[in-house]
Amino acid sequence: MNIETQQLRDIAGKLLSGKKVDLVIGFEKGSTPGRSRPVILKSAADAARLVWDDTCSNNLTVYLPELFRKKPAPKGQPPAPPPRIAVVVKGCDALSVALLVRENQAIRQNLVLIGVPCKGIRDPKTGGIMACCEECASPVAGIADIKIAGESRKPSANRHGRVRELENMPLDQRWRRFEEEMAKCIRCYACRQACPSCYCRECFADQTQPKWIGVGNDPSDTMMYQLGRMFHMAGRCVGCDACVRACPMGVDLRVFTRKLAKDAEEIFGHDVAKGPECEALLSTFSEKDKDGFVTDPHKKKGSH
Amino acid sequence: MTDRKDNSGKAWEPKIVAFLCNWCSYAGADLAGISRLQYPASVRVIRVPCSGRINPLYIFKALQEGADGVLVSGCHPGDCHYISGNLVARRKFTLLKKMIEHVGIEPDRVQFSWVSAAEAQRFSDLIREVTESVRRLGPARRMVKKV
Numbered sequence: 001m002n003i004e005t006q007q008l009r010d011i012a013g014k015l016l017s018g019k020k021v022d023l024v025i026g027f028e029k030g031s032t033p034g035r036s037r038p039v040i041l042k043s044a045a046d047a048a049r050l051v052w053d054d055t056c057s058n059n060l061t062v063y064l065p066e067l068f069r070k071k072p073a074p075k076g077q078p079p080a081p082p083p084r085i086a087v088v089v090k091g092c093d094a095l096s097v098a099l100l101v102r103e104n105q106a107i108r109q110n111l112v113l114i115g116v117p118c119k120g121i122r123d124p125k126t127g128g129i130m131a132c133c134e135e136c137a138s139p140v141a142g143i144a145d146i147k148i149a150g151e152s153r154k155p156s157a158n159r160h161g162r163v164r165e166l167e168n169m170p171l172d173q174r175w176r177r178f179e180e181e182m183a184k185c186i187r188c189y190a191c192r193q194a195c196p197s198c199y200c201r202e203c204f205a206d207q208t209q210p211k212w213i214g215v216g217n218d219p220s221d222t223m224m225y226q227l228g229r230m231f232h233m234a235g236r237c238v239g240c241d242a243c244v245r246a247c248p249m250g251v252d253l254r255v256f257t258r259k260l261a262k263d264a265e266e267i268f269g270h271d272v273a274k275g276p277e278c279e280a281l282l283s284t285f286s287e288k289d290k291d292g293f294v295t296d297p298h299k300k301k302g303s304h
Numbered sequence: 305m306t307d308r309k310d311n312s313g314k315a316w317e318p319k320i321v322a323f324l325c326n327w328c329s330y331a332g333a334d335l336a337g338i339s340r341l342q343y344p345a346s347v348r349v350i351r352v353p354c355s356g357r358i359n360p361l362y363i364f365k366a367l368q369e370g371a372d373g374v375l376v377s378g379c380h381p382g383d384c385h386y387i388s389g390n391l392v393a394r395r396k397f398t399l400l401k402k403m404i405e406h407v408g409i410e411p412d413r414v415q416f417s418w419v420s421a422a423e424a425q426r427f428s429d430l431i432r433e434v435t436e437s438v439r440r441l442g443p444a445r446r447m448v449k450k451v
Binding site for chain 2: 166167171172173174175176177178179204212214218220221223224227228230231234256259260263264267268281282283285287289290291292293294295296297298
């Protein structure tokens with residue numbers, strides 16, 4: 001057991017026994033070797049279950065919107081107060097917390113963020129470091145309340161390498177790549193369930209009025225779903241790759257989810273990695289936004 | 305180009321779905337009609353209250369249903385009837401255009417413009433230009449539902 005795990009158990013035990021929090025969300029040993037899984041602890045005696053190592057891949061903030069959701073109270077009784085929750089967060093998870101707080105899905109005063117040092121997560125399929133970690137711009141959870149001592153990765157210099165690879169291909173090759181990846185998708189929606197930014201009570205993919213996505217296995221429906229979800233992630237995807245890890249078919253989602261993030265940074269200066277200082281992308285505008293995308297019939301085509 | 309046939313054997317003509325904002329672009333199109341300006345009959349108009357109302361899913365849906373091209377047109381920035389609808393839309397459209405090109409759909413299939421209520425000639429020129437650029441691309445094959 002490493003030092004970080006011991007520290008984590010001590011901290012969680014103190015928080016729970018001192019009644020500073022109602023719940024501690026962390027990782028415990030998984031059911032198969034080399035895997036870990038999320039765990040939600042309610043009593044100090046369980047703190048010994050916690051672990052921290054490079055198999056702890058999940059973005060634990062995915063549980064927060066549901067836990068903070070206001071539940072109707074029984075008749076005549078006042079509503080229950082929101083829970084106080086301690087969460088183990090890596091650098092990427094802390095960005096999700098900043099996003100959820102900004103979008104009113106979590107209450108910052110009720111959160112105790114335990115920042116863990118992260119050298120990158122091991123990909124269970126290949127054994128190497130995951131692509132998201134190699135492109136990570138914020139390995140340290142800056143907004144953490146309690147920081148576990150230890151060394152983290154350095155921020156990456158090549159944040160959007162995978163997206164750039166795709167951008168450099170010609171149009172038809174990009175389409176073939178998109179088609180290939182979408183052919184793998186079985187619309188299980190595991191990506192949506194794993195993503196902390198996807199907390200809508202009714203997802204557009206499940207709506208019947210209007211019916212955006214057909215129920216059959218036509219590839220264009222799968223493309224509608226993925227394009228729609230990517231677009232809902234514009235400026236909100238933190239690049240944790242929880243969707244990639246959750247996908248049972250190995251669809252390469254990163255080259256599509258990060259495209260919008262890259263454009264948001266380069267065109268609008270919007271960077272989720274700024275954490276709490278970052279503003280919402282699509283509900284704000286600037287007078288300086290450019291009109292490069294417009295077709296002007298009286299001007300020669302050219303600059304975009 | 306002229307030997308392209310559609311399903312019924314007739315020579316293929318582009319079908320373009322145009323989302324026009326009620327206050328500016330739709331009025332501009334109406335003025336073009338009143339002024340008897342000729343422009344290609346390839347456009348099927350859907351009137352929306354504001355370009356800011358456009359959900360990217362509408363555009364994807366139009367492509368899925370077989371539209372060869374999609375045009376979205378609104379008021380000039382600064383002139384929106386709802387003050388800032390088109391300003392909010394600008395960011396959406398910028399990202400949308402880049403996303404569509406990123407996944408490999410021909411960028412000329414989805415076009416955006418600002419047309420005001422007085423710009424009848426500009427509207428008909430716009431339709432002519434959009435029709436020609438879509439005609440060069442041929443019938444839409446990507447993202448079309450095959451039912």
